[in-house]
Amino acid sequence: MREQQEASEDAVMTRIGQAVILLHAGDREEARNRLGELWAEIGEDGAGLHRCTLAHYMADAQDDPADELSWDLRALTAADALAGAGGEPHPAVRGFYPSLHLSLAADYAKLRRPAEARLHLARARAAAGALPDDGWANGIRAAITRLERRLSSPPGPGPFPAQHP
Known part of the structure; x- marks a missing residue:
């Protein structure tokens, strides 16, 4: 059985x-x-x-x-x-947590909810210590760093350039 x-x-x-x-x-x-x-x-x-x-x-x-x-x-x-x-x-699932929290951080960033994005990004970074030293894990770490940079940058002018009369 x-x-x-x-x-x-x-x-x-x-x-x-x-x-x-x-x-x-x-x-x-x-x-x-x-x-x-x-x-x-x-x-x-x-x-x-x-x-x-x-x-x-x-x-x-x-x-x-x-x-x-x-x-x-x-x-x-x-x-x-x-x-x-x-x-x-x-x-x-221990090794899933960095990816899960990274995904949630990215979701919140897309939804323009930076506080929640930063919270889950911090959790992703904290959980990343459980990751092995391999290509997949290094990709997760790199993605965490990229999203950290993006969230710490001031917002851009938006999707369209300013119009001048």
């Missing part, structure tokens, strides 16, 4: 991975459709690691920044639920 459950869980992660391949290949709509179907199957009560992973990638498949924020918040909630009462992150 346990072997069937593990195989089923592996199948969920495989299906998430397949949708992510579509997402990275530029087929956002199909990725969003597949991830949405999978979310409907596992639901709010599915395995925390599945919910966290799926919601994190579903956020990346969104076109609307508010929808992206909603999915990233679901991913963080699922990760926090895995921590349990002790508050210590589950080993399987």
Whole structure:
């Protein structure tokens, strides 16, 4: 029985991975459709690691920044639920926290909510110590630094140059 459950869980992660391949290949709509179907199957009560992973990638498949924020918040909630009462992150998601908080910071920045963006960026920076020393982790660290710079820069003139009569 346990072997069937593990195989089923592996199948969920495989299906998430397949949708992510579509997402990275530029087929956002199909990725969003597949991830949405999978979310409907596992639901709010599915395995925390599945919910966290799926919601994190579903956020990346969104076109609307508010929808992206909603999915990233679901991913963080699922990760926090895995921590349990002790508050210590589950080993399987400990390395997700820098990326989760970075995504939330970027979402809030897109929505022009700089205070929330800075809060999650600080959390991303604090959690980055749990990352390994590899290419993916270095990419997360670099993205944190880029967003820090962007948030510390004064706002530009806007999307359109000033009009002179």
